[in-house]
Amino acid sequence: MSHTLGIRQAQKQKTRQALLDAALGLLEGQSLSSLGLREVTRAVGVAPTAFYRHFRSIADLGVALVEEALGSLHPMIRTTVTAADSSDERIARAIELIAGHVDAYPAHVRFIARERHGGVQSVREAIRDQLARFAEEVSAELAKDRAAEGWSEEDLLMLAHLYVDQMLITASLFLEALDGTGEDRERIAQVATRQMRLISIGRQHWLD
Amino acid sequence: MSHTLGIRQAQKQKTRQALLDAALGLLEGQSLSSLGLREVTRAVGVAPTAFYRHFRSIADLGVALVEEALGSLHPMIRTTVTAADSSDERIARAIELIAGHVDAYPAHVRFIARERHGGVQSVREAIRDQLARFAEEVSAELAKDRAAEGWSEEDLLMLAHLYVDQMLITASLFLEALDGTGEDRERIAQVATRQMRLISIGRQHWLD
DNA sequence: TGTACATCAGTGAACGCGCGTTCACTGATGTAC
């Protein structure tokens, strides 16, 4: 038989998730360091004191949100990199993947872009650690490709970071398009595609 | 004779600058959307109400800080790009320029990195506009180089944005090194140099 | 199955505090004659 959570545990999880969801929603319009505990509980419809049953502070909730948000970015980044090796069609598909992810999880993407350099140290560190892990995975993925023959591990990691950063930049540009500020999707996709292509060309001639 | 400000105007400018300086200092440890007006005036030693003689709101002060901070970044970016065309030595010099700028103006760099995707819309827009202007200037600079022969204006602008973004990423990594979090300077410089080199190689083979 | 006790997620009142903003003011600086 499957392990079922008790009623109490299940309800607790539900409230915890409601707090995370409410916070993520509120963070569309402000940054974590100005988000109030009472604001979050008010949005959920519980007493302010209930917050402490789940998190020690807003910073603590922020770290939990990093896990959630980067959990959703994880498959996107992996798929994108696998898709983005060289040919123009594959690059175009990778860019489309990013655009699709931004459409599906705009709040998560915004949260990561905003708090990556935001005012809460523990959250910055959580994001940096997760992105470093991503870069390592991407670099392992790149190593499988025959195009990686002759590349040092160090250079693969350097390239992986370049890809990860480029994806985040592109994602946050798509986000601005979604908001109505910034350029339109077409234009962003076009520029991002060419930048990826240039990086791809650099990659192909790295060992010349 | 030179135009001298009246005593009253001069004193007003001094207070205004003190407010900007105090705010920039306080923003080392938090983000703009959580910075308080009273916090800033307290740090300067004036009454809270004096703030309104200079700015309508904290967001307004933030926009003024963007002008100041990017005024200082301006020469750095221009010099870096001019220096970063192709040879390894020139790239290394460009990276050193960035590191030096971060040492000289850490608070300005942090402010731009933090608020570029921060919680205050008018400030985000001010930064985006300024960076777009930079990218245009950089692209004009690139166009002068003989390596730009055959390049469309669009592709030059695409490359310029790639450079500008790459510089900001590198600058914010150097900042983390300065803080003691993140990697050390040597390591950051090494990776950034190779990424620049890869981009440079992509640039050289763009028209193949 | 039923009972008696333990656990603990969520409550609601209370606290002291700092916030942004208003307002009428003061007194040094500027200006007109």
Next chain:
DNA sequence: TGTACATCAGTGAACGCGCGTTCACTGATGTAC
């Protein structure tokens, strides 16, 4: 140069408000027998 009035950067008291945190509590759920 001196006088009379205007300007306006900075003051200080007052306001209502929402904040984070504490505390003793309630009552549904869990557990032992």
